[in-house]
Amino acid sequence: MTDKIRIGVLGASGYTGADLVRLAARHPAIEIGVLTANSHAGKPMREVFRHFSHIDLPDLVRIDEADWSAVDAVFCGLPHGTTQAITREIFATYPETRIIDMSADFRLRDAAVYKEWYGLDHGAMDIQGEAVYGLTEIYREAIADARLIACPGCYPTAVLLSLVPLARAGLIDTADIVIDAKSGVSGAGRSLKENTLFCEAGEGISPYAVGKHRHMAEIEQEIAVAAGVPDTRINFTPHLIPMSRGELCTSYVRLEGGASAADLRNRLAEAYADEPFVTVLEEGVLPQTQMVRGSNYVAMNVVPDRIPGRAIVISALDNLVKGSAGQAIQNFNVAFGLEETLGIEQLPLFP
Structure with missing residues (x-):
């Protein structure tokens, strides 16, 4: 491929930005043109992350020094509250640029909900309406035409992929969902x-952000859309696990309409039969983070609960790949009309 698509990465010195660079560096259709990191500006990428010592990359620059005229797409890996103004600035000058945002700044469609959960006024509601929620398997068609893609958080990706098909089919009671989630330490960022x-x-x-984790808002938003039930509320508790990467989400659900756990599993198997990155495991095989580490894959399954009328839905992914950078590249591939799996077909790393 001769005509490569040039990209920039905002926040390349964070774990998410670094994993985006790792994947993009071997993507056959991508040329990395700009890498920003204000606190490390002027440094070679290999000095900030030694695992890049084997390849040539642009040096890191400050955001205000970045040349956006030189790129076709920008991946944003900045903290929430910082991406909105930069996105508006890029669009004002280079309206054809595609923005794939890995932060939370455009995930929530309601400005009041954004302020409630993030404590900030939304600074770009004039372009929020353009943002497509970047859960690839659910919003693929809209992503293909979007210039602003709001990639989901890692927890919502794991939870929503396993529950949205069930909510759409009316197989679960969306007013009675309890989610127990566990993530590796990289989910907390590099600071x-x-x-x-x-x-x-x-x-x-360790549990953290009990009853108030910001990813709850995304999960509620998308479950409400899937089920057609406004003001959906979930119970969600995340936990920190002493490992670098990986995420396991266990959702306890009440069955609806006489459905069984087997019906839930069959629905997921049908929904993802042709999906390259979602695997509904064989009956009785439980998802493990070891199954997906370092990859863009999701493993899921459904188990009957011993309590009648309930089931347990389990999903596992790598929080930095399918939960962030890998899904961002998957969305990039869709937006630019490339093979969706291009550059992100790496098998899980084990042991």
């Missing part, structure tokens, strides 16, 4: 935090 220090996080498991 220094006491609770993610080795001595604090190692050899233990």
Whole structure:
């Protein structure tokens, strides 16, 4: 392929940005043109992440020094509250540029909900209406024509892929969903935090943001759309696991309309029969993070609960790949009319 698509990566010094660069560097249709990281501006990427010592990459620059005229698409890996203004600025000057946002700034469609969960006024509601929620398997057709793609958070990706087909089919009671979620420490980002220090996080498991994790808003938004039930509320508790990457979500659901756990599993198998990255496992095989580590794959299954009328839905993914950078590239492929699996076909890494 001679005519490559040039990309820029905002926030390339974070874990999400670095994994995006890792995948993009070997994508046959991508040329990396711009990498930004304000705190590391002026440094070679290999100095910030030593695993890039084997390849040539652009040096990191400040955001205000980036030349957006030189790229066709921008991947945003910045903290929430910072992407809206930059996106508007890029669109104002280069309206044909595609933005694939990995932050939370365009995921929530309602400005009031965004302020409730993130404590900030939405700074770009004039372009929020253009944003397509980037859950590829659910919104593929809309993503193909979007210039602004809001990639889901890692927890919502794992949960929604396993529950949206069930909610759409009316097989579960969306007013009675309890989600127990666990993620590796990379989900907390690369900045220094006491609770993610080795001595604090190692050899233990810790719940956090109990009853108030921001990803709840995304999950509720999309379950409400799938079920056609406004004001959906879920119970969601995340936990920090002492491993670098990986995520496991266990959803406890009440069955509707006489459905069984087998009906739920059959519905998921039907929904994802032709999907390259979603695997509904054989009956009785339980998802594990080891099945998906380092890959863009999702593993899921359904198990009957011993309580009559209930079932347990389990899903696993890599929070940095399918939960972030890999899904972003999957959306990039769809938006630019490329083979959807291009550059993200790596099999899981084990052990």
